[in-house]
Amino acid sequence: MSLALLDRWEGRGLDALLVSDDRVDLVLEGESIAMLAPPQLAGLIELRGRGIVSRPQRQKARLDLVIDLVPELTRMVEEEELQTEVLGRVVPRAPIPQAGVVSLGHQILLAAEAVRASLQHAAP
Structure with a gap:
């Protein structure tokens, strides 16, 4: 990906x-x-x-964003699953189903949307 x-x-x-x-x-x-x-x-x-x-x-x-490859597709991801803690800091997270669960095109769409959302969230 x-x-x-x-x-x-x-x-x-x-x-x-x-x-x-x-x-x-x-x-x-x-x-x-x-x-x-x-x-x-x-x-x-x-x-x-x-x-x-x-x-x-x-x-x-x-x-700025953790893309986390996960083993299954969750239709509607809960808000608390869209962040994670790294070295004591909260970082936006994108749980994206791994290869074979969804197509590469779907993975790219999910990653692009996560980047767009994290940029909007970071904007003042």
């Missing part, structure tokens, strides 16, 4: 950079949480059926 999201944003001329695939290191920076790419994973992501590929990358980015 990550590559599909990167492709979608890039195709629309929007800033879309990879921090890391599979793992990020998290650190507190004031009231924010920063994601750091482990050096051995920076800019690399697996494309199943092809192998490891590289993508434009950012070494560090602020964590």
Whole structure:
């Protein structure tokens, strides 16, 4: 799903950079949480059926949304399920059914809506 999201944003001329695939290191920076790419994973992501590929990358980015791949589809998600705690900070959360439960297109729609909602929530 990550590559599909990167492709979608890039195709629309929007800033879309990879921090890391599979793992990020998290650190507190004031009231924010920063994601750091482990050096051995920076800019690399697996494309199943092809192998490891590289993508434009950012070494560090602020964590604004947790996309949580879940094993089942919940038709109407409860409000309290749309946030999680990370390093003692409350962060918006998007529970998105994993591959095989819904189509990739549906996953992308759910992720895009979660990004849109988190941006609206963060706006003053």
